[in-house]
Amino acid sequence: MARVGVFVCFCGANIGDFVDIPAVVEETKKIKDVKYAIEYKYVCSDPGQQMIRDTIVDHRLTSIVVAACSPRMHEKTFRKALSDAGMNPYLLEVANIREHASWVHQKDKEAATEKSCDLIRMAVAKSIANEQLHEISVPVTKRALVIGGGIAGIQAALDIADARIPVTLVEKSPSIGGRMAQLDETFPTLDCSQCILTPRMVDVASHPYIELLPYSEVTELDGYVGNYKAKIKKKASFVNFDTCTGCGTCWQKCPVKVPNEFNMGVDKRKAIYSPFPQAVPNKPVIDAEHCTMLIKGKCGVCAKVCEKGSIDYEMKDEMIEREIGAVVVATGFDLWDPKPYEEYGVGRFKDVITSLEFERMVSANGPTGGVPVRPSDGNVPKNVVFIKCVGSRDEAKGIEYCSKVCCMYTAKHAILLHHKVHDSHAYVFYMDIRAAGKGYEEFVKRAQVETGATYLRGRVSKIYKKGDKLMVIGEDAQIGQVVEVEADMVVLATAIYPYKDNPDLARLLGISYDKYGFLSEAHPKLRPVETAKAGIFLAGCTQAPKDIPDSVAQASATAAKVCALFSGDTMKKDPMIASVNPEFCSGCENCVSVCPYQAIVTEEIPMGHGSEEVRTVSKINEGVCQGCGSCVAICRSMAIDLAGFTDMQIINEIVAI
Amino acid sequence: MNLTTYITEPAGLQSFYEAIVATNETYAPVEKLGKFDYKQIKTPPECQPDSPIEQTMSIKPLFFPKSARVMKYEATAEGTDVTDTTEDPLAGKRVILGVKHCDARGLQVLDEVYKWDYIDTDYQKRRENTIIISARCEQAATHCFCTSLDYDVEQSDAMDVAVINGLDGKVYIQARTEKGEHFLKENASGLAATNGSALEEMKKQYQAFSGSFRLKMDYKEINGKMQSRFESPAFEEVATNCVSCNTCAFVCPTCHCFKITDERIRDEGVRYKSYDSCNNIYFTLMAGGHNPRPAKYRRWRQRAMHKFVYYKERFGVNLCVGCGKCTISCPVNISIFEVVNQVSNV
Amino acid sequence: METELKDKIVSIEKPAIEAPPEWKPMIMGILCNWCSYAGSDLTGTSRIQYPPDIRIIRVPCSSRVDPWFIIKSLQAHADGVLISGCHPGDCHYISGNYYARRRFLVTKKLLNFVGLHEDRVQFSWVSAAEGAKFAQVVAKVSEDIRKMGPLHLYKKENTR
């Protein structure tokens, strides 16, 4: 038999002035299950709470209704009072007679009173169906997995590891460093990218809490927040890293030449290679696609020259498993392929290059030794045209979004060009200059004023070849005229595009991605580093175009999230989540398809007692469920119910008035 | 008791009906959504007493409604008040026209269970206050087999008044019970009473009618054999086709299983007694979770055995009246006639 | 004129019984916790006044609303139902309101098809910042229901 206690709050004059509270209490006492009803000035005050505590004991109440302000305000306070009295805190219901009655019907006391009675009646009816709930605690495996070894991944790994949490850092290529390692100098300070990055890379390699897995890929992720199990494929490197000293003899002797990805194909590397001199780990790998020994079984030079005998052509891919609690995804970006811009001669004119190719040329460790050269004839260019927004902000040919960094790196390129080739001249075609950031606008000014780069506002309509020159026809919107620039070289500021394998990775991880392939954050403003799947976080350009400081900041933010997640041995969760009654579940799995958190898994149970035949039913993963109730409403057989908002509770409320 | 038979022309019958409709609360088969149901009629033209038997719902709902209020209750802080629902829309004096013989027989069969053990006063009141005027079929329908059962269709006293369309074009109106005799005295004043020759005509009509049956069986033999066929594998065979749709029980003139449900709004509730069916898997589900008839064939066995064995054992009448409504309504045309034949012949 | 008349006839529900003078509409409001319930709280804190006909039920998300809550409400004492959730894209649970939106449209049309006025069941998106909008929505629903009068069709027989 339910024994409900009702406490009606005056909230000073807030409710008392507009609702006839004594009448409400009298009316409430007539409800069948109400055993005790009383009014009080401020129920949320200490004496008010004390009164609740005492009454629970004195009147052996089975549930409590507080008619006061919104449950969003004081539900926690009153729950605490219940729990202090030894009662399950979830046996509380709050009737919102302040925000929903007294404050909104101030001119009609009678109606507000009547409404308050109804709201209390509903809360009483609901509370009768309330069940004792207990906070859910989920064990946590304190190890983080960072996917991607660019600057974002490096930063996240270091920050997490510094909090003495073990980290597994998985990088697809032979070395960490990512895109930042390819850069020469960085805006707006023009400090050398390598100089600031390499120490961090070394830190990663030597950190006692970081397990670095280069040349590896995540192939599977099962489980849920705090309890993931990742399968990682360590690709065969054919080089025994334990014995290899990284002396470099092998790649010097290797006869096979392959376009060098690190240098954007400007020069060639060998089939056994280390991507760049400062690589971490600085051990070579054999590119199985091109090594003649691995393809045809002929050659074997590297094995012959290796003094340590580190070459092992028989090496196989290795699968390793790690139990982890959280994942940071930092897979970075690719450059958008500017092929659709046929009028720029992409692919036809050798001297039309992308910004990253230019970046490699001007880089001191680059293929041209730090001097830009024309790919067609190897001459140093004098007049260089930079075209911004190639792909970006172009709905017709490219993509709708702004790549955010192009304005800045183009300014940087103009300055670098001037540094490297003093008698050169840079022309920059732009749509807008977006230089929001500390020191950014000044930097663009510097490019324009100090280096004398000519900034032309307008789009380039055509590039054609005249002799060995490139003729760039564009519009100067400021003077409203078509201009023609004779250029030795054209650099396209191509858009930042998500890493091409992002959709596959997203599916593997069970997170969502947008139409381009950027991974989706849980909330654009308030949860920008979380994904919809608890325990998976995003850092860097995998989420949206970003510059280095933003990527680093976001990476550190993910580290903070991971550390917070791992702050206890178990995670505490609100118990208001869904649960499946397997007896009613018919296993249609429609709930699986509507759950936004992939919190529903399936399990096999016997058909009946002792039966050997099995049937599949759904099961809610307590650690993942957030309690939205989507699955409850679509479950036709009423097999799923949501604690705290059960069908019974809601229907009780509906029929209470 | 002396029961009178009246004779008239079809036009006379029509005015007989008209007179009844004018002065009584009258029910008769009325077409609705493509089928006939016994509904209240206000004017004689609505009356279609010769509705095709295949498409006519049983008369049962007029005595045992598909849902009846048992009581009302109201819970207050002081306790729970229970009020009997006294007002019964079906309890007044009334006449039902055009009742099929099988339907009328169904009521006779139901009487047995309603006057046994617990006396259902509502049912008794409805029965007492109702005059049943039957219309004998002229031809058997595809699934009828009323003549093969344990009752005398020709001389049945299940109806108060029997209307028989003779083969000679005359209409014979015959009182079958004392109640019917009184009723006719009051309402058939304009009609002429007949003598023995009418009985001949009525017999001829019956012979023509009983000769038109497709389905025939030896009831004694079947009833005898069924008693020992509880374990018959035939039940399993017939049950595979069944979709457990319960239609057979709901349209059956004699099925009388019901469930009790409460419906509550706020603290006021109503308790209903509504049709249920032994073919429903939850019918025998117990509170502890055990279900003695989880498999379809067990439920079918219960149905067939109850119809042809148990009820006969207990009350001396067969629970099936051979109307064929279940077979017609069955989405997969399972025929109880075939089932019992199959079971007793295995 | 003719179309107006037709519209009027078309929109009359069965049975068109005059409402008793003391009749007050009863609207069942089902609001999602994160946007609309917070919005209705804001209406209160802003002291914006609206008609006292609505009784509010809090649910975590509009996707928690099973159509039979609507049916159940209409069969109990409610003369109308208002369901409110987060604006598209703002759902606290990512996609709940999108699922709900589909169900609501079908439910609304179905109820209209079987003879209920389509304004008996209404939906709104009210964010946590739209206290004023919530008041407007309630005022509109309340006015609509007042015009239509009490609901008699398909009610459970034990009415208050």
Place this chain on the structure above:
Amino acid sequence: MDYTMQIQDTAARLFSEEKIDLFIGYRSTGFDNNQVPVLIHHYQDVEQLVFTDKSVFNLTNYLKYEYTRNKRVGLVVKGCDSRSLNLMLTENQVKRENLFIIGIACEGVMNEQGEKAQNCVECVMPDAVIYDELLGAPTGQREYQVNADINELAEQPLIERGTHFEEIFENCIRCNACRHSCPLCYCNKCCIDQETSTLYQGSNTTSGAFHALMTWSLHLAGRCVDCRNCEKACPSHLPLHLLHKQNEQVIYENFQEHLAGMIKDDRGAFYKYSMSDPDDFIM
């Protein structure tokens, strides 16, 4: 449309090759030109099988019973039946590897009056969409047609529609034949059978029937394949298709979804969403 011989041959072959334990088809009742489903377990019984334009019942309904669940079953499906089968496969109620499906490129079946049934006239996909063997010449998908009865009712004033449907709900006897004969009503326990007095209405009153039928039709919204097993099973002859077709039409016109069961692994319209779903009915 008569595939009796082909079906008998295939069934016989399947039994002789021991590929199936059970064959579900139609047999003639021997009168009124009626056919009923038949479940055949033995080779020698295949001669019972027939298939003509009177083969009305959607046989996939039998796949929901425990005695067919883990058996290897051969069965005959028309266009609509194959769509319900498709949904049952998607919703994990049957295993594809257990089935041998004889698909029919259906020319439409007859109703009781001997005319082409309404759902066949308005059929969108007469050919089986999933099969191991197809009989007949496929005619392909047809354009969606709004149901004639819905059209007519939608024109009527609200008050008349209300009267019409009130009569329908009043005539319902809640025998639940509709749901038991629906292949997609396979739940272990139907929500309408809940015992609790506040949750569901068990009475056979008009409001009880309204409650049950509305809930039922909403549970089938976006899933109903218009096979009309329910309507044929209904002893009160209620036009149950009205509710389903109404939902189907709203879903089809507003959500740009495929009709139920047309595509493999395509769940009902309520189990997915689109950002561009109509929003104008929401304040």
